[in-house]
Amino acid sequence: MPETSAADPLRSADGGFVPVSAWSGGFADPDRIDGAIVLSVDGQVFLDEDYGDLVDRLWAYILTMLEEPGEKDSVEAFFPGRPLRLAFRRVGGGRLPASVGR
Incomplete structure (x- = not known):
């Protein structure tokens, strides 16, 4: 089984990232939470702070997409x-490779 690591730091007012566990501020707009998803599988980083965005919405997109491949060969957003x-693209063996790009 692959070793997976995930975190979702939030972007602070100075533009840096703060772990959720250390976040002490509120949110100017709770419907627009700026942050990042940091995701690695077997030591290979897939997403990091360079892909910072509206982290609450991005998680929702990912979870929705992970439900869809059962019906489709691939999904994207x-x-x-x-x-x-x-x-995400469905392949044999229960694998679901992902890609990020323009």
Whole structure:
């Protein structure tokens, strides 16, 4: 089984990222939470702070997309605030490779 690591730091007012567990501020707009998803599988980083966006919406997109491949061979969506495409493609063996790009 692959070793997976995930975190979702939030973007602070100074533009840096703060782990959710250390976040002490509120949100100017709770419907637009800026942050990042940091995701690695077997030591290979797939997403990091360079892909920062509206993290609450991005998680919702990912979860919705993970439900859809049972019905389709592939699914894709764009990051909520950036022209980056996130895609999942169903392959044999229960694998679901993902890609990020323009």
